[in-house]
Amino acid sequence: MQVEQQLSEIQNIVEETLTLAKKLGATAAEASMSKVQGISVTSRMQEVETIEFTNDGGLGVCVFVGNKKGNASTADLSPQALKLTVEKAIEIAKYTSEDKCSGVADAEMIATDIPDLDLYHPQELDAEFALAQALEAEKAGLETDSRIVNSDGGSYNANLGVRVYGNTNGINAGYPSSRYSLSCVLIAQQDEDMQRDYAYTVSREADKLETPEWVGKQAGLQTVSRLGARKIDTAKVPVIFHRDIASSVFGHFIGAVSGGSLYRKSSFLLDSVNTQIFPSWLSIQERPHLLRGLASSPFDNEGVRTVDTDIISDGILQHYLLSSYSARKLGLQTNGHAGGIHNCIVTDTGHSDENLLREMGTGLLVTELMGQGVNIVNGDYSRGAAGFWVENGVIQYPVHEITIAGNLKDMLMNIAAIGKQREVRGALQTGSVLISEMQIAGN
Incomplete structure (x- = not known):
């Protein structure tokens, strides 16, 4: 079936659902539906482990009866099933509490112009091709070094889907998208020491993925580099978060300025708009309409239009990230963040990775984080870590079984530099x- 035809059929189902909801007593309603076809293949030690085809689809409906809300979903799209699903949602709404902040997004915020963001690049879901990609990546990894003794597998995934959202304030729109990924996980051993690491590539376009040889070799090199890891002494030192994991630092910031944390008063950044959060050279720009972007979208999960937003300018917080509900709770207006962020880009200081190590001098390069010891309420940060000890700007040896700790407010303000080679896979x-400084707990 042509994707345009599929899109049209899903829009008809969404329209039918919204009409039914109004007819059966809802004062407002929203419905979303997706259809996804995919293939997932894994190999382990050069043998096929799994081949899975998926063909999933389902419709979710949310109705509002006054200020009461009810949800229901169905994978059966027959007229009888749609009617039953809407009836159940309305029935559920009758038993929920009144909440004056609930409801669909305000009509003036709804997306009316739906740009084509070039997110759909279909390729045949071919099991032989997928398997060859996984096997080649794993083979390249296993051949990287004699100390690679085992594999947790090569994996190839492809998904082609269509998503449609509609509500009773005037939107019924959708778009197709595609996503491809290839990964490899390896295990290396030297004497009694065993280490594990991985590499992956992801893209909207299958032919823009890194080669299987690159993925395997990268996984191999990273795994072997961790052999001989030691513990280090407890100290306060500068820390570099490698770009593969650095987004997690900003992810905690994003969580703290998102509406849900704010209206519950469970954020260390309450009342922080127009205050300095980062150094004055740092900005964070959200660009939701990047062509082929992995997090691009013309509208959010409530049909609200997404727009270019400077979240941080010159280190100062410009906006909270709000859905309709959280905005109403805070007496503000939604800005298209139901469902999260869309391509947030952090400025850099122009340092190459080598220059960043030299800038640090002596300290810790963190390449892996473990555990969930982050308190968004007060900003306390404590996580298990592994990486490399650096002296005079040169990596000396791998380290493991340590904890890094600090407070997010201090960490964000004490960012001294950011490398120009950017991680773009999220x-x-x-x-x-x-x-510039964090507490390391080791020996």
Whole structure:
């Protein structure tokens, strides 16, 4: 079936659902539906482990009866099932509490112009091709070094889907998208020491993925580099978060300025708009309409239009990130963040990775984080870590079984430099991040 035809059929189902909801007594309603086809293939030690085809689809409906809300969903799209689903949602709404902040997004905020963001690049879901990609990546990894003794597998995934959202304030729109990824996880051993690491590539376009040889070799090199890891003494030192994991630092900031944390008063950044959060050279720009962007979208999960937003300018917080509900709770207006962020790009200081190490001098390069010891309420930060000890700007040896700790307010303000080589495989794009000082707990 042509994707345009599929899109049209889903829009008809969404329209039918919204009409039914109004007819059966809802004062407002929203419905979303997606259809996804995919293939997932894994190999382990050069043998096929799994081949899965998926063909998923379902419709979710949310109705409002006054200020009461009810949700229901169905994978059965027959007229009888749609009617039953809407009836159940309305029935549920009758038993929920009144909440004056609930409801669909305000009509003036709804997206009316739906740009084509070039997110759909279909390729045949071919099991032989997928398997060859996984096997080649794993083979390249296993051949990288004789100390690589085992594999947790090569994996190839492809998904082609269509998403449609509609509500009773005038939107019924959708778009197709595609996503491809290839990864490899390896295990190396030297004497009694065993280490594990991985590499991956992801893109909207299958032919823009890194080669299987690159993925395997990268996984191999990273795994072997961790052999001989030691513990280090407890100290206060500068820390670099490698770009592969640096987005997590900004992810905690994003969580703290998102509406849900704010209206519950569970954020260390309450009442922080127009205050300095980062150094004055740092900005964070959200660009939701990047062509082929992994987190691009013309509208958010409530149909609110997404727009270019400077979240941080010159280190100062410009906006909270709000959905309709959280905005109403705070007496503000939604800005298109129901469902999260869309391509947030952090500025850099122009440092190459080598220059960033030299800038740090002596300290810790963190390449892996473990545990969830982050308190968004007060900003306390404590996580298990592994990486490399650096002296005079040169990596000396791998380290493991340590904890890094600090407070997010201090960490964000003490960012000393950010590398220019940016990680672009997620919704938040940043280079490696140098923080001037953190507590390391080791021996």
